Amino acid sequence: MRQRLFLIILLVGSWAFSQAPQLSEKSQISLLTCAAGDELYYAFGHSAFRVQDPVLGVDVVYNYGTFDFNQPNFYLNFVKGRMIYSLSRRSFDDFLFEYELEKRWVKEQIFDLTLEERNQMLAFFEENYLPQNRDYLYDPLLNNCSSITGTILKQQYGDTIVFEDSHLEERYSFRQLVRQFLDTNSWSMFGIDLAFGSKVDRTATVQEHMFLPYYAMVQIRHTTKDGKPLLKRERTILDYAEHTKQHFFPLTPLFWFILLLIFTGIVTYFDYKHKVRSRWLDFSLFLITGLIGIFLLFLWLATDHTSTPNNFNVLWAFPLNAIVAFIFVFDDKLPDWSPKYMYAMLGLIGLMVVLWIFHVQIFSLVVIPLLLTLAVRYIYLILYSKL
Structure with a gap:
């Protein structure tokens, strides 16, 4: 009893006891x-x-x-x-x-x-x-x-x-292990890939x-x-069946990033034809990537997360872009230093690709349309600055 x-x-x-039962x-x-x-x-x-x-x-x-x-x-x-x-x-x-x-x-x-x-x-x-x-x-x-x-x-x-x-059969990295349970082309996996730094790309014991x-x-x-x-x-x-998710492609990040790339390409083409600059587009791209970079830098330097340090996504989501966005939005004429800045941004994207190739950090494939979007706009701004 x-x-x-x-x-x-x-x-x-409701009762705390000092010794577990035998x-x-x-x-x-x-x-x-x-x-x-x-x-x-x-x-x-x-x-x-x-x-x-x-x-x-x-x-x-x-x-x-x-x-x-x-x-x-x-x-x-x-x-x-x-x-x-x-x-x-x-x-x-x-x-x-x-x-x-x-x-x-x-x-x-x-x-x-x-x-x-x-x-x-x-x-x-x-x-x-x-x-x-x-x-x-x-x-x-x-x-x-x-x-x-x-x-x-x-x-x-x-x-x-x-x-x-x-x-x-293989020892996986932490990132590879997480990706086995989430669709790469999902907002959740894209966000995790974005926040993860290079530390999660080491092989797990x-x-x-x-x-x-x-x-x-x-x-x-x-x-x-x-x-x-x-x-x-x-x-x-x-004994139930494994839950499976069906993703509707128009709701995935890849769909929207491809759409952004096409939209940026069309706007840039007409800008080139009319020798103008869509300041609202530049402001949006620079501000959003800059704010993302600031957040990633915060996760890297100001938190206790073990998985977010050394995150080289800041090479394309460059924190200084948030400041440059406001400089570029007020005047149609670009500052004299802008071509050098654009070349530097292109160089950082190139460095990111090198780090990717040598597996220093593995990035989400979904980010490729974003890189192309930024590259298209950076190249156009270099050309525009010479007009």
């Missing part, structure tokens, strides 16, 4: 992997730990992927790279209900652990769940609800845990691949403890 009462207190979370021989600890969903923050799937013991009547999920939009300065902290995530604890049935509603599959991988090791891990979870311990600094690539799986296993069992790599729940799930199948498979048994709890 006391054990049943403890379960009720555990699930409602699990029985029939207890199990497992990793839950949940399918990707339709929203961006669900696009990569989800991972959580499950602790169950039929003797104690315990069946709870420890979820490191909990965040609160209502946190003070939530969006500011997100921009600054200081997102706080928390470990939550809830009943397995409550956890599963969300995925049943969204028709997302859930798979369970039961660990082959001794009773002592299971109790050790439960004690760790309960210690982590204390109010002073449950919050942690989130990093989308290095410290999230999925990567923490490998971190905890290593922390608890040390070098007895070995992440084998025989199943990986075997354990670092586990920042994606799908890779963590596969990695558990190829992980040993004391030379034996860590995975005891695997089963499907919810």
Whole structure:
């Protein structure tokens, strides 16, 4: 009866206890992997730990992927790279209900652990769940609800845990891994590619691949403890088809950037024919690229994001363009220094292409029409300055 009462207190979370219960021989600890969903923050799937013991009547999920939009300065902290995530604890049935509603599959991988090791891990979870311990600094690539799986296993069992790599046909960079789950020609992937710096183009280690729940799930199948498979048994709890997205091309960034290139080309042609300059077009292009560059520079230099430094997108989205935009808009005649500035801008685009070729940083293919748009206008402004 006391054990049943403890379960009720555990699930409602209204009582803090100093010592975790001792699990029985029939207890199990497992990793839950949940399918990707339709929203961006669900696009990569989800991972959580499950602790169950039929003797104690315990069946709870420890979820490191909990965040609160209502946190003070939530969006500011997100921009600054200081997102706080928390470990939550809830009943397995409550956890599963969300995925049943969204028709997302859930798979369970039961660990082959001794009773002592299971109790050790439960004690760790309960210690982590204390109010002073449950919050942690989130990093989308290095410290999230999925990567923490490998971190905890290593922390608890040390070098007895070995992440084998025989199943990986290729070791990918972080950018390549993210692109496997998002369409390159989507606004979300374009924005991520734009914000990511060159640091994400290094090859991830075997354990670092586990920042994606799908890779963590596969990695558990190829992980040993004391030379034996860590995975005891695997089963499907919810069996739904993978969510797929159909993109309507006229709503994609590539469509609009090609449209911008064609529009800029037509306007530039008529400008050339009539020996005039469409100041509103120059102002728009310079201001927008300049503001983008300022934001990228902010992400690079003024935030704690580990994925945004060394971002060479600032070579085409040049921050000084935001100032030049206002200089160019007031007078039809260009300043004497403008040809040199345009040559410099063309040179920066050329440098970006060189960095791309040598894989210093991999840029989004969607950006190519933007580069051509800017190049067309830069070349015309050089010619116009000589009229």
